[in-house]
Amino acid sequence: MTGPSAPSMPDPLNTATLTITCPDRQGIVAAVSQFLFAHGANIIHSDQHSTDPVGGTFFMRMEFHLDGLDLAREPFERAFAQVVAEPFAMDWTLGYRAQPKRMAILVSRYDHCFLDLLWRKRRGELHVEIPVIISNHDDLRRDAEMFGIPFHVVPVTRETKAEAEAEQVRLMHAAGADFAVLARYMQILSGDFLTGFGRPVINIHHSFLPAFIGANPYRAAFNRGVKLIGATSHYVTEELDAGPIIAQDVIPVTHRETPDSLMRMGRDVERQVLARAVKAHVDDRVLVYGNKTVVF
Amino acid sequence: MTGPSAPSMPDPLNTATLTITCPDRQGIVAAVSQFLFAHGANIIHSDQHSTDPVGGTFFMRMEFHLDGLDLAREPFERAFAQVVAEPFAMDWTLGYRAQPKRMAILVSRYDHCFLDLLWRKRRGELHVEIPVIISNHDDLRRDAEMFGIPFHVVPVTRETKAEAEAEQVRLMHAAGADFAVLARYMQILSGDFLTGFGRPVINIHHSFLPAFIGANPYRAAFNRGVKLIGATSHYVTEELDAGPIIAQDVIPVTHRETPDSLMRMGRDVERQVLARAVKAHVDDRVLVYGNKTVVF
Amino acid sequence: MTGPSAPSMPDPLNTATLTITCPDRQGIVAAVSQFLFAHGANIIHSDQHSTDPVGGTFFMRMEFHLDGLDLAREPFERAFAQVVAEPFAMDWTLGYRAQPKRMAILVSRYDHCFLDLLWRKRRGELHVEIPVIISNHDDLRRDAEMFGIPFHVVPVTRETKAEAEAEQVRLMHAAGADFAVLARYMQILSGDFLTGFGRPVINIHHSFLPAFIGANPYRAAFNRGVKLIGATSHYVTEELDAGPIIAQDVIPVTHRETPDSLMRMGRDVERQVLARAVKAHVDDRVLVYGNKTVVF
Amino acid sequence: MTGPSAPSMPDPLNTATLTITCPDRQGIVAAVSQFLFAHGANIIHSDQHSTDPVGGTFFMRMEFHLDGLDLAREPFERAFAQVVAEPFAMDWTLGYRAQPKRMAILVSRYDHCFLDLLWRKRRGELHVEIPVIISNHDDLRRDAEMFGIPFHVVPVTRETKAEAEAEQVRLMHAAGADFAVLARYMQILSGDFLTGFGRPVINIHHSFLPAFIGANPYRAAFNRGVKLIGATSHYVTEELDAGPIIAQDVIPVTHRETPDSLMRMGRDVERQVLARAVKAHVDDRVLVYGNKTVVF
Structure with missing residues (x-):
């Protein structure tokens, strides 16, 4: 936050926030973070909560930069739905900072x-x-x-x-x-x-x-x-x-x-x-x- | 609280607390403080409250030193009852610090x-x-x-x-x-x-x-x-x-x-x-x- | 605050606030409250504080209605100065609600x-x-x-x-x-x-x-x-x-x-x-x- | 906390807490969560913080159950050091609940x-x-x-x-x-x-x-x-x-x-x-x- 304003400085408006609610089970964090990493999304903030690791509900919020993303919004959302959201039965939203x-x-x-x-x-x-x-x-x-x-x-x-x-x-x-x-x-x-x-x-x-x-x-x-x-x-x-x-x-x-x-x-x-x-x-x-x- | 411990330093245990509840009307504070002053009671703390100056209830708490009191406890209490409490229809209590x-x-x-x-x-x-x-x-x-x-x-x-x-x-x-x-x-x-x-x-x-x-x-x-x-x-x-x-x-x-x-x-x-x-x-x-x- | 709006209801703007700072000694509260009572001022709020009952400084704030006052402002202030403030070496202020x-x-x-x-x-x-x-x-x-x-x-x-x-x-x-x-x-x-x-x-x-x-x-x-x-x-x-x-x-x-x-x-x-x-x-x-x- | 006390209920003492401090860069969360998932560690709580996604320091705390772990403590720690900690230049600690x-x-x-x-x-x-x-x-x-x-x-x-x-x-x-x-x-x-x-x-x-x-x-x-x-x-x-x-x-x-x-x-x-x-x-x-x- 205090570094030199280098050319590579990411645009603070070019971020998105993903929220997830789904049944808790092993591997959710790995799947989500692996997906974001693979597509070049740089995570800024991440929060998780589980009402109970056994049989509970899992909640997640991830804020990430879109600058390095290898896909446009629609294909990115489609890929996330298929690869991550559906297998884990997620309710999810994706909000873009550029669209208040x-x-x-x-x-x-x-x-x-x-x-x-x-x-x-x-x-x-x-x-x-x-x-x-x-x-x-x-x-x-x-x-x-x-x-x-x-x-x-x-x-x-x-x-x-x-x-x-x-x-x-x-x-x-x-x-x-x-x-x-x-x-x-x-x-x-x-x-x-x-x-x-x-x-x-x-x-x-x-x-x-x-x-x-x-x-x-x-x-x-x-x-x-x-x-x-x-x-x-x-x-x-x-x-x-x-x-x-x-x-x-x-x-x-x-x-x-x-x-x-x-x-x-x-x-x-x-x-x-x-x-x-x-x-x-x-x-x-x-x-x-x-x-x-x-x-x- | 920081002064030299002079011989005249009052004994912190030799204090009393008077509480009063009565119908509000003019002259209560004057009557109570005048009575305490006249009998040599030095007020340390005083708090008052009135639910409404017109037709409300009046509350008072006074903490004072007994060192200079010109009466013993019983005659002091009797005098207070007669001179102040009864005319103003007060409910009152008097607690002595020496009796926890x-x-x-x-x-x-x-x-x-x-x-x-x-x-x-x-x-x-x-x-x-x-x-x-x-x-x-x-x-x-x-x-x-x-x-x-x-x-x-x-x-x-x-x-x-x-x-x-x-x-x-x-x-x-x-x-x-x-x-x-x-x-x-x-x-x-x-x-x-x-x-x-x-x-x-x-x-x-x-x-x-x-x-x-x-x-x-x-x-x-x-x-x-x-x-x-x-x-x-x-x-x-x-x-x-x-x-x-x-x-x-x-x-x-x-x-x-x-x-x-x-x-x-x-x-x-x-x-x-x-x-x-x-x-x-x-x-x-x-x-x-x-x-x-x-x-x- | 909840009573009927009777004709005798005091005007909320017709109040004054007296503040006092002076060397602490016995009889201050009695003198002030006696003076206000004698001149028909009905006390609404009163607060006091003393840094030390022996040799300390005494502070007081009294808010009162002016409705029943038997004197106009100037003679009232003059009387207070003479009868109360000077004998007790008070610094004092008097603020009128009607003059914000x-x-x-x-x-x-x-x-x-x-x-x-x-x-x-x-x-x-x-x-x-x-x-x-x-x-x-x-x-x-x-x-x-x-x-x-x-x-x-x-x-x-x-x-x-x-x-x-x-x-x-x-x-x-x-x-x-x-x-x-x-x-x-x-x-x-x-x-x-x-x-x-x-x-x-x-x-x-x-x-x-x-x-x-x-x-x-x-x-x-x-x-x-x-x-x-x-x-x-x-x-x-x-x-x-x-x-x-x-x-x-x-x-x-x-x-x-x-x-x-x-x-x-x-x-x-x-x-x-x-x-x-x-x-x-x-x-x-x-x-x-x-x-x-x-x-x- | 509300589920039936089933035989599969994990032992609350059989947990560990991993803390990580390292230079921030993409892929850390993915690497850590992937490693834990692959070895059967069920994450209970996870927190992350980054002082700055570009050139900052990354902090992470993960609490997980050891019940399903496929390795004993020592080989698990050795594997984590080699596979995750060293590549990301992590300072890390691993605390076991069973050892207060x-x-x-x-x-x-x-x-x-x-x-x-x-x-x-x-x-x-x-x-x-x-x-x-x-x-x-x-x-x-x-x-x-x-x-x-x-x-x-x-x-x-x-x-x-x-x-x-x-x-x-x-x-x-x-x-x-x-x-x-x-x-x-x-x-x-x-x-x-x-x-x-x-x-x-x-x-x-x-x-x-x-x-x-x-x-x-x-x-x-x-x-x-x-x-x-x-x-x-x-x-x-x-x-x-x-x-x-x-x-x-x-x-x-x-x-x-x-x-x-x-x-x-x-x-x-x-x-x-x-x-x-x-x-x-x-x-x-x-x-x-x-x-x-x-x-x-």
Whole structure:
């Protein structure tokens, strides 16, 4: 990272990330690393995990340079599928750094998580495109426009919810979104939304789940007298606040806090935890299995 | 703390701690501090809290030297009751440093919280006497004896539970215990035990309450895939794991952990959190109101 | 905080904060609280600290409602000076919530601390006015203007430094600034600047001081192989990075980080720590003595 | 961890850990994993790190079962050396779980780190043998004997230091110690000691290094007014407190603390950090390069 910028210096954008989930058995690492080596892929990072060496599930993430690759993308992927993935019954993905993921944002009125994501994108901390922002209120339009991102208001009422969700899904598909982030979007999504969109949706819940599921967690935390408050970022599933957890954090609080000051303090945790989860997702570090995650 | 040890140096053991809980209204601080000043009590620490200046509850803790006091203990307490406490409808306690609290310990087989309390006592970190240890197993007898503390085995079965609890209460009363600590005591206490003992009982629960109430919280945390595990120390009430929380903490965990390794990692949090709660109780820093605590 | 909004509900802006530093001796709390009570001031919060009850320094912060006050501000302050402050040789300040402090910001090119302060101000988390922003570069003009705050570029070179500092001080005085914040301002301030401005200046240093004083602390941290990186917010004095510390925090790092990724991760700590320090200053919670602080 | 206890269940003690440090280049992972696979070693955990894929250093740790190995230890090691290690110019170690490391402890009078290590050993948290304890005082003899470990007093004075160190080294060699831990041993070790012992020595320093090198760090922290105190565990080198850092942690403190209370609070951090470092060393997770560590 500090060496001279020699002509052979690899292009940091010319990398790919391979993720693998498969039944554990001997020889997986050997097969994958042998395949990559044989085709000239230089491994930068590699992480593995196994729930149990005997009868468990195996997870792997490998980041490698494409510079020396002896095949183009398609034949490379086809070869990997045949030679490695199929024999080991792998679920696998291959993401190219040169093609950043496209992130839709859904937001209501709170600006802290929303602005935090936009700034991190601007600073280069999040390697994403943000092609569309959808809100049920007009409040944050000016902020979105300041960042040059299309901002759509789709109001939601009890009566129009199905229609509104269909419109949201249409907008996200039109924008080519690869995944969506609920940056304190204050509506519960239906199963139809999730099925219709068909891609990962990341939420930030303002409590340490599974404590304080549902509405008003800061009020609930205040009433219970807890000495820590937290935030949880998770993939959205049909069951409320029960999807696979990606990131969590807490901060200490005392008897001096009110529900209002808990809400204010909690904002700092919420945006940090959401940003950490989104970055992990964007960098292909999160592998879901059952209702849990491996975060490399 | 760094000055020369002059003859006028006050005796660190000759101090008292006053705690007050009362309806909030103007003039409380003035009345208390005026009373202490008038009688020659030199305030070392003072903490106050109000849930709401209008119609709320007021809490106060004052630590002061007794060296210059113009009254003996009894007349001082009588005067305080008449002049200050009654007019303001105060609940109050007065603890003297020269009379350390007497702590009973109930424990089963896990040694980590138990040993941590004994060592802290030995090092002078906990200003207590430990007149009695009660266990439902014989495993930790040698450790207790190493510290010279009477160790009683009171086995508990479903059939003998009422009897066993009566014996435990009898042993604690006989030892003059002011409060009891459940240092991973693996039995649920009945309301009869709590009423019979009639003094505070502090428990350590191995989760971040209110998440994972009840048995096997590490297994439950593992199944839910949380990214933090925690511990909670609270006063015991009849409702399981629902009493006023004194202290909580968490540590980060990853997908690499198993229920067993969570249990191992959790031990470090459990003993820290329990020690913090016990120290706060021993130093008269915890004021209970409703199902919550003020911890000064 | 939860009661009905009755007519007698005090105005949250109609409060004042009194801070006191004086030689410790008996009767201070009694005198202050008696005075406030006698004049109808209802205490909301009160904190005290003593470095040593015998021969030490005493610190106090009292927040109270002005609604029931029987005197106007000036006679109240005059009375307090005569009756309480002078007999006890107090240094004291009295801040009125209705008159928020005026904060100047100095910034260079990094935007993270800068934007964090502006957003917190916009959300109502920081009770300040921001009348002026000064930078040695033009990069952040658009952000400043988005918030409607005057933005002045004062370039600084080795030759023009004295002149530039004089211009900065002039701009801050003209804007009526009560204090200044260096939100990653990459120039060392001279004693002339500090004397000329004559008011508190808060800096954020991107290390856990006193480790890694001076330039390039992330590089230094990388070279030393530390397992935590941190940030320190402190009042600026003539000696570089040696002023009274207000707030510090750290985050864990591993061997996987590079100087660049440490810098990226550190940004989150820097802005949190600076915001915490600025909020404490704005709310009159920081009392300086010698080269240290009491932060209530 | 959840499977049925089938006859094929591998013996958890029949595992080995391979660590590798070598110049980075393509094909290392492939070569190592291919070799292990070919010889029937089932990989349980694998971690890799590279300081730079171009011209950097590569680090690897692989934990694997020996059950299915087709070679005995010696021929296996010989084959690995020839086929893999030599071609890639590897520094490597191979540790067998069935042969726990032998840890010498040096201690003075403080008991907290010392007792913490003994308890963790007793609870099975540290996979070590402790064949010898050496102290310059007699204070902790009874504790050592309670755990059944030989306890030697080697007094150290300025005059007898060289002689005393020679005796310490002799005792450690006689006990077959693989490494030593300074559990708050209050003497500075000479280069002769380090050379004479010739094996890793782990120290715990009671500050966040590189802040507060040398004696009395809590007093120095108090004087500087820091808002965090910490502890650092590192390998001992000839330069005081400057060796490769293995683990660090901090806790928040306020103006209320004194040097004495900082020392008390610090004890909890010291023992946690030392235990974490020792466990990492014992489990072959620490690879040293230059003055830094990779901790897998």
